Amino acid sequence: LVSRENHPERSTVHVGGVPIGPDTVTLIAGPCAVETHQQTLEAARMAQAAGAVLLRGGAFKPRTSPYAFQGLGEKGLRILADVREETGLPIVTEVTDARDVELVASYADMLQVGTRNMQNFALLQAVGTAGRPVMLKRGMNATVEEWLMAAEYIAQRGNLDIVLCERGIRTFETATRNTLDVSAVPVAQQLSHLPVIIDPSHSGGRRELVLPLTRAAVAVGADGVIVDVHPHPEQALCDGPQALVGADLGELAQVMNDFPALL
Numbered sequence: 280l281v282s283r284e285n286h287p288e289r290s291t292v293h294v295g296g297v298p299i300g301p302d303t304v305t306l307i308a309g310p311c312a313v314e315t316h317q318q319t320l321e322a323a324r325m326a327q328a329a330g331a332v333l334l335r336g337g338a339f340k341p342r343t344s345p346y347a348f349q350g351l352g353e354k355g356l357r358i359l360a361d362v363r364e365e366t367g368l369p370i371v372t373e374v375t376d377a378r379d380v381e382l383v384a385s386y387a388d389m390l391q392v393g394t395r396n397m398q399n400f401a402l403l404q405a406v407g408t409a410g411r412p413v414m415l416k417r418g419m420n421a422t423v424e425e426w427l428m429a430a431e432y433i434a435q436r437g438n439l440d441i442v443l444c445e446r447g448i449r450t451f452e453t454a455t456r457n458t459l460d461v462s463a464v465p466v467a468q469q470l471s472h473l474p475v476i477i478d479p480s481h482s483g484g485r486r487e488l489v490l491p492l493t494r495a496a497v498a499v500g501a502d503g504v505i506v507d508v509h510p511h512p513e514q515a516l517c518d519g520p521q522a523l524v525g526a527d528l529g530e531l532a533q534v535m536n537d538f539p540a541l542l
């Protein structure tokens with residue numbers, strides 16, 4: 280179902296009316312985690328000023344350590360819905376458990392399945408019937424084929440509104456958190472009709488890598504970019520070191536505006 284063999288035209292997925300697909304580079308931005316209403320609203324305004332048309336933000340956070348901030352849960356979803364009301368930005372947020380899909384779908388415009396859950400087949404099946412577009416992040420240890428098979432689980436349940444997100448894979452390299460696999464973009468686009476975007480924040484894990492990797496994403500033909508922004512990264516409860524701050528956003532906007540010239 281997700282293969283390009285029977286579907287030669289590349290697909291466009293609409294999220295709250297916003298297209299993600301060929302002919303454009305969609306900017307999705309927002310805080311890694313929803314912490315407070317004010318923090319989320321400020322991050323959303325920063326994102327919007329940089330040209331973001333969708334707001335990201337995690338209410339359910341799948342953290343490596345069980346002692347790290349796990350997200351605000353439904354309270355975070357309510358904050359996201361309020362900020363959507365205030366900014367007009369449709370929201371993308373992660374769901375980590377099949378039992379929460381209905382709840383998260385009742386607030387979100389797009390459901391995110393994170394890297395750690397790429398092969399959580401019960402979750403994939405549940406988002407396949409949730410009636411919302413899905414962003415499927417590549418498992419940090421997954422091959423492109425495994426990633427596409429995970430997408431197939433969602434599609435098989437009747438949901439073809441899937442966007443693939445390359446967010447870095449595990450390699451021997453320790454200079455970055457994960458290694459952004461830029462080749463995965465054209466490879467996945469050749470094998471599948473689904474849009475493919477890049478997350479330069481979670482792959483590099485460091486603010487100073489986000490803009491160079493965003494340029495790489497645009498140059499390699501990604502259909503969008505999802506980046507973390509935070510009004511006060513030094514106080515962030517999650518992934519502060521990779522969040523862009525106000526000063527970076529003009530440059531981010533420039534990269535997005537210049538994209539046809541980069542191709």
Ligand code: PEP
Nearest residue numbers: 337393394395416446481
């Ligand atoms: C995220 O985007 O909030 C996230 C946790 O990303 P990943 O699943 O790629 O680590």
